[in-house]
Amino acid sequence: MYxxxxxxxxSVTEAASLLASAExxxxxxxxxxxxxxxKQRLAAPANLIDxxxxxxxxxxxxxxxxxxxxxxxxxxxxxxxxxxxxxxxALAKLAGGIGDPHVRHLGTIGGSVAxxxxxxxxxxxxxxxxxxxxxxxxxxxxxxxxxxxxxxxLDEDEIIVRFVFPVPEKAAYAKFANPxxxxxxxxxxxxxxxGTVRVAVTGAGSDGVFRWADAEAALAGTMTPAALDGLTADxxxxxxxxxxxxxxxxxxxxxxxxxxxxxxx
Amino acid sequence: xxxxxxxxxxxxxxxxxxxxxxxxxxxxxxxxxxxTHVGCDTSQCGACVVHVDxxxxxxxxxxxxxxxxxxxxxxxxxxxxxxLHPVQAAFREHHGLQCGFCTPGMIMAAVDMINxxxxxxxxxxxxxxxxxxxxxxxxxxxxxxxxxxxxxxxAGLRQAAE
Numbered sequence: 501m502y503x504x505x506x507x508x509x510x511s512v513t514e515a516a517s518l519l520a521s522a523e524x525x526x527x528x529x530x531x532x533x534x535x536x537x538x539k540q541r542l543a544a545p546a547n548l549i550d551x552x553x554x555x556x557x558x559x560x561x562x563x564x565x566x567x568x569x570x571x572x573x574x575x576x577x578x579x580x581x582x583x584x585x586x587x588x589x590a591l592a593k594l595a596g597g598i599g600d601p602h603v604r605h606l607g608t609i610g611g612s613v614a615x616x617x618x619x620x621x622x623x624x625x626x627x628x629x630x631x632x633x634x635x636x637x638x639x640x641x642x643x644x645x646x647x648x649x650x651x652x653x654l655d656e657d658e659i660i661v662r663f664v665f666p667v668p669e670k671a672a673y674a675k676f677a678n679p680x681x682x683x684x685x686x687x688x689x690x691x692x693x694x695g696t697v698r699v700a701v702t703g704a705g706s707d708g709v710f711r712w713a714d715a716e717a718a719l720a721g722t723m724t725p726a727a728l729d730g731l732t733a734d735x736x737x738x739x740x741x742x743x744x745x746x747x748x749x750x751x752x753x754x755x756x757x758x759x760x761x762x763x764x765x
Numbered sequence: 766x767x768x769x770x771x772x773x774x775x776x777x778x779x780x781x782x783x784x785x786x787x788x789x790x791x792x793x794x795x796x797x798x799x800x801t802h803v804g805c806d807t808s809q810c811g812a813c814v815v816h817v818d819x820x821x822x823x824x825x826x827x828x829x830x831x832x833x834x835x836x837x838x839x840x841x842x843x844x845x846x847x848x849l850h851p852v853q854a855a856f857r858e859h860h861g862l863q864c865g866f867c868t869p870g871m872i873m874a875a876v877d878m879i880n881x882x883x884x885x886x887x888x889x890x891x892x893x894x895x896x897x898x899x900x901x902x903x904x905x906x907x908x909x910x911x912x913x914x915x916x917x918x919x920a921g922l923r924q925a926a927e
Contacts, residue, residue, distance in 0.1 A: 501785045501787075504784055506767055506828065506830045528828075535808075576820070599897065600811070600897025601821060601877065601878065602814055602821045603823070605822050606822050
């Protein structure tokens with residue numbers, strides 16, 4: 501790892517002003533992607549701003565049909581939260597399938613979503629549930645947040661503070677994990693919220709997380725796995741690499757979507 | 766440079782370290798606690814697992830500066846004097862190691878999973894919980910047996926104490 505200067509603000513306000521004034525800076529959330537990336541010298545920010553000790557970024561609250569999760573809340577906390585398990589069990593389950601127990605103790609929802617790795621799990625939940633991303637500057641609807649692989653609507657000087665998830669009638673997540681890395685090769689989040697069906701796909705798309713409109717339309721008619729039988733996910737929009745080619749991933753998307761629908765109960 | 770103060774295996778320590786120093790480097794190179802191993806160095810193998818504020822983390826994927834103000838437990842701090850921790854004893858009893866390189870991380874991960882779940886653990890839970898720890902010798906069977914036995918023993922001890 502190259503030299504870097506570590507900063508540890510104790511409030512969001514302090515973090516935002518550091519971010520605005522420092523040059524060549526990265527925000528450090530749980531560090532489970534950023535630190536390995538820095539060790540490989542694929543990233544070498546001159547300044548690191550550690551968000552890990554900011555109390556106002558942590559915590560989970562449920563009220564009025566929404567679940568609000570602080571950006572600094574770890575995967576382990578979301579996975580084991582009685583509130584999340586009761587309101588959106590699919591979200592708790594998704595968090596428990598990220599990485600491994602040690603990674604889940606440090607990795608955060610804010611870090612995962614801000615990074616928008618095409619194989620990350622959380623972006624599919626944020627998009628599938630139609631969550632709102634609350635930042636230091638504004639509120640961004642999930643549909644406007646994800647802007648392609650490793651790219652989001654976030655400005656350089658903007659920090660995610662929390663996520664507001666509407667509680668769905670039902671939701672489920674099905675993932676086919678790479679046998680070695682456990683990253684999603686295709687992960688499909690299906691949710692019915694306020695009578696509207698949303699299907700969000702991660703791990704497979706060559707442009708990161710996306711909504712599968714054909715599946716949403718088919719499921720709006722009949723919410724059964726068989727409703728997807730006649731569909732084919734567009735292989736030309738899929739990732740193709742040594743782990744699986746585009747046609748393989750397109751098929752996986754359909755299979756995972758059917759499994760998620762079956763799991764809706 | 767970062768000035769850090771933390772508690773390691775019950776002892777208060779402080780040091781001035783480069784900002785880029787990893788927790789595992791600080792433990793091994795500054796404190797000489799070489800029981801925590803560096804295997805893959807890419808956050809996958811789990812040989813470097815230690816507990817920070819009671820939670821298992823990969824010490825190769827955390828900066829020493831992030832550990833400022835925390836309480837760290839490494840494999841060296843697990844036994845009580847000459848008496849092995851029940852998980853250490855179970856790994857010996859059930860031959861849960863061959864070369865031993867992954868063992869410190871395996872044991873710290875095992876203690877963490879037993880603490881979190883309470884009660885005796887079944888094989889499926891143990892195997893799922895070991896997702897972040899890689900062993901190249903044993904084929905895992907005896908590691909799983911050791912953790913199964915230790916979890917049952919620790920649950921019994923807890924019950925006896927109540």
